[in-house]
Amino acid sequence: MKDLGSLQYFLGLEVHSTSAGIFLHQHKYIQELITLASLNDGRFVDTPLEVNVRYCHDKGEFLSNPSYIDN
Template structure:
């Protein structure tokens, strides 16, 4: 789901204390201890998860009627748009199939390769020359360090979500 006109709800001068809408969660400790933007509701048989990122909300769970009810409660308080089934968010492609949910970052990785201008390059086992001692005062300065910083940040994000490639990155 997408919250419309999120910028109209920013830069408040007053202290704001928030709580979930009535009936939304069964306990005051409904937020996750692992992520402050993840909220969950558990019953004896079902679970619904709500993840917030700026103006985007991802809702999933085991009970579609609880999900529909939650969506309606949110729409009653905010101008929301239902974007349908999740297919892409924060660099993750989501594929729902009969055997489960599969995630990949193919598009995100391809976009990084294009940003770096390496789409026509061939792969190598070791991307850097071995045993080279780099010095700060050697080499040319980058004409625009912004792209370099963006690539480093994006590669850091990629290694957080894909620890199996951390060494290569």
């Protein structure tokens, strides 16, 4: 058996260890997908979501028919 050092990349996940914990992301995988689809020259847009929102499962009402959404 051989020691390969600290874990950095495993099964498409990038792993970063800090004193606060372990952070997993797929930045390299997404960049490869963008290159594969020839979308490197695409423009960036802001995400239309609020930042730092905490959603609760017990607030609000259920949809009457969640399988169908009328646009």
